[in-house]
Amino acid sequence: MASTKVVVFFRNDLRVADNYCLNLASKEAAKAKERGDTVEVLPVYCFDPRNFGETEFGSPKTGAYRTRFLLECVADLRHSLQSLGSDLCVSTEAPEALIPRLLQSDGDKRRHIVTCQTEVTSEEMAADEAVERSARGAGGGAEFSMQRVWGATLYHPEDMVHSIEQLPEVFTKWRTQTEAKNVPIRAPQPAPAKGALPLPAKDANAAFWQGCSAPLPTLQDLGFAEGETGEGDPKGVLPFRGGEIAAMARLNHYTLESDALATYFDTRNGMLGADYSSKFSPWLAAGCVSARAVHAACKRYEAERVANKSTYWMTFELMWRDYFKFYVAKHGARLFYPDGVHPREGHKWQKDFSALAAWKEGRTGSPLVDANMREIAATGFMSNRGRQNAASYLVHDLGLDWRLGADHFESLLLDYDVASNWGNWHALAGLQGGRLNRFNIPKQAHQYDPDGAYVRHWCPELARVPRQHVHAPHAMPRALQAEVGCRVGPGGDYPAPQRTLPFSASEVGQRHGDLGGGKRRGGRGGRRRG
């Protein structure tokens, strides 16, 4: 009798519903059974040591908040797989070390399949190439195939107007083409049926069973200090919990339970509270929910409640997420320019580490930037409005290397996604062509935090600063500073503003006109007010 083994190598697709690799495995298992083969489906998750070291700029590659969230996602996935009659083998080894051991077996006629979600970024691609090399050699003559399945986006590349190689360089062009041609969004698929993912016999495949009975690592096993829990400050927008069940609860909350989706267009530039935006991003990034499942929930909401600009806008935002994935897939790697020199502009980015430290710690003297930087440091989350401003400040006001900012976000963000993070930073740094998106921070602060409620939330030293000074406390007379308990400057309660680069003549129009208004993105055609 022949034997088939299918390894499902999970990474950023930590769910059972609408999981293309699990569906592939269940189909392969059904075919093998039909042929009369013995068949094993071996779901695997590795806390890959490469993800728990340091980045090349010296930040923890995966900070404590995201690690805690990830541990919850993996625990939830294991539980869901068990309820389908399957299990999850967990390891702290690199996948290319573990997976070959799962494939070792006796007998002559063997088929080995390793399936994983297609990745488009360098480190992830290198990891699955290493798995492919080691797994191919492991079976001692077994027939081997590595099956990468596209699953991370709303649109499938095969359905698009153009191939990824021909992706328009500008988001708006891609979006309008996609909408004009009515490119279909595939329907989400259900989880495999109970029993569709057969496990090995209990006395076979010891390496697999060992990984299934292994408890999940703790934060300390993954290198975090004693006492580090990865829990964010309760002042954060939401107590994010990892896993598919929590993702579904949030999806239901934002749509049918609270009707927040119906006003999303008007609230999406907020910074305080749970429902100004969907907060789907951490679950999307870990793959606890697919973009297609979010889209399907929005369509259901439209059918049952209301269809308006807000309900459309959620799909619009998911298209941004898609676009960055496709853009990175087209251009490759992390869009790094190794010496910091952009080939088009010959611009040399600065590396002023004391200014960088002040930005990271939220003591730049610009309250909007500081409040946002303190929020991300305390919780692992920051609103889109905050990210746009904090990034613009680092790049255009301080003139620092954009990669230092992207690296810091990579370390801290709960929703870190390689393409969305590096793609947004790259765009904000003005490296995707077209107009430079420099934000006028004081103007943004007055527009999006008119009463200073947000900056006071994260900068308690501004608590008693009057509304008219809250975004520029340094401009308060000394007597008023003393009266409200906020002395500005060295040795005081709040820092004086850092020295920032002047706006150039060509930016003045943007500063006072263009950039004060709607939510914008980098790149030509980035205007966003509908």
Ligand SMILES: Cc1cc2nc3c(=O)[nH]c(=O)nc-3n(C[C@H](O)[C@H](O)[C@H](O)COP(=O)(O)OP(=O)(O)OC[C@H]3O[C@@H](n4cnc5c(N)ncnc54)[C@H](O)[C@@H]3O)c2cc1C
């Ligand atoms: C410098 C910078 C770095 C960023 N890094 C990341 C990141 O690592 N991971 C990440 O998911 N998003 C990133 N974003 C995009 C955006 O800020 C977040 O997706 C959003 O704030 C998450 O909150 P939400 O789920 O409530 O968003 P909502 O406003 O509710 O949007 C719904 C979904 O649309 C997608 N989306 C919205 N805006 C964008 C965008 N600009 N780019 C890509 N997708 C978008 C996200 O999947 C989001 O969950 C970054 C933006 C900037 C400016």
